Amino acid sequence: MQIDDAKCNELELDRFLSGFEDPRFENLIRHWLALRQDDPVPHRSAVDPAQFRDLLNIAWLLERHPDGHYRYRLAGETIAGIHGGIRHGSDTSALFNPQALEMFRARWEAVLDGGHLVRAEGVVHLADGYQVSRVERLMLPLRGDDGAVSVILGATSYDRPRTASHLTTRDFPPTDVQTCPLTGIPLGSNR
Numbered sequence: 001m002q003i004d005d006a007k008c009n010e011l012e013l014d015r016f017l018s019g020f021e022d023p024r025f026e027n028l029i030r031h032w033l034a035l036r037q038d039d040p041v042p043h044r045s046a047v048d049p050a051q052f053r054d055l056l057n058i059a060w061l062l063e064r065h066p067d068g069h070y071r072y073r074l075a076g077e078t079i080a081g082i083h084g085g086i087r088h089g090s091d092t093s094a095l096f097n098p099q100a101l102e103m104f105r106a107r108w109e110a111v112l113d114g115g116h117l118v119r120a121e122g123v124v125h126l127a128d129g130y131q132v133s134r135v136e137r138l139m140l141p142l143r144g145d146d147g148a149v150s151v152i153l154g155a156t157s158y159d160r161p162r163t164a165s166h167l168t169t170r171d172f173p174p175t176d177v178q179t180c181p182l183t184g185i186p187l188g189s190n191r
Contacts, residue, residue, distance in 0.1 A: 016180035019119055022157040025138050028052040028059070032140045032153065033185070040115070040182045044142040044151045055155050062092070062152045063144060064112060069093060070105070079156060107177065111139045111152050116179040134159040141182075 011019070017029060031051035035042035049056055061073035070093075075086040092101060110116045118139040135158055142151040 011178050011180055013180055013185050016117060016119060016178060019121075019178055020136065020138070021121075022136050024052075024055040024058075024157065025136075025155060028055060028138065028153075028155055029140075036185070036187050038187065039143075040185070040187065041141045041143050041149050043147075044144055044153075047142065047153060052155075055157075058157055059153070059155045060086070061142075062108065062154060064108070064150045070108060073151070076155075078158070082158065107139060108152060110179060111141045112149050114179075115141070115182040117141075117182070119178045119180075121176050 017026075020026070020029075028051075031048065032042065035046050044061070049059070052059070055076075057076040057078040060075040060079050062070055063073050064070050069091050072086050072088065072090045072092075074088060075090075080086045086095060092104065096104065107118050107120060111118050118137075120137045120139075121135065123134050135156055137156045138154060140153045141149050142153050144150040
């Protein structure tokens with residue numbers, strides 16, 4: 001699988017899960033895994049945000065529409081503030097520059113079409129041009145209302161708190177991307 005012009009690192013579940021530095025991701029991952037009882041991809045409606053309330057401010061839902069556009073269904077307060085303008089219905093093509101959109105689209109397709117969990121880590125440049133922030137991102141597939149795998153449940157952790165609302169992200173350099181195929185994860189497992 002090609003992501004970010006480089007072969008991504010495909011890992012088994014235990015190695016994939018052990019790569020997360022932010023401990024808040026664990027509750028989200030465990031909840032998503034527990035939802036996989038009869039189907040490898042849970043339905044969006046089955047997700048219970050109370051199970052990962054410690055990261056709701058950095059969680060987001062992104063949906064691919066039949067026209068090929070990706071739009072946010074929701075974004076936590078921190079994500080909305082960092083990316084300046086993400087709200088319900090925001091189209092990603094209006095939020096990100098073409099290079100970032102192309103990079104993100106490859107990851108989103110790995111989740112929705114490739115049947116992979118995706119973890120990405122790296123840095124983003126802030127809009128002031130001087131500061132950077134280290135990020136860690138998780139993306140999990142969900143079924144939409146019509147039963148198609150079209151929704152991504154994600155969370156993005158930033159190591160640098162924002163001191164001013166105008167310091168939004170500007171550039172997204174290539175990052176380290178790791179994936180875990182769904183085929184290697186037993187149903188009903190929570191790790």
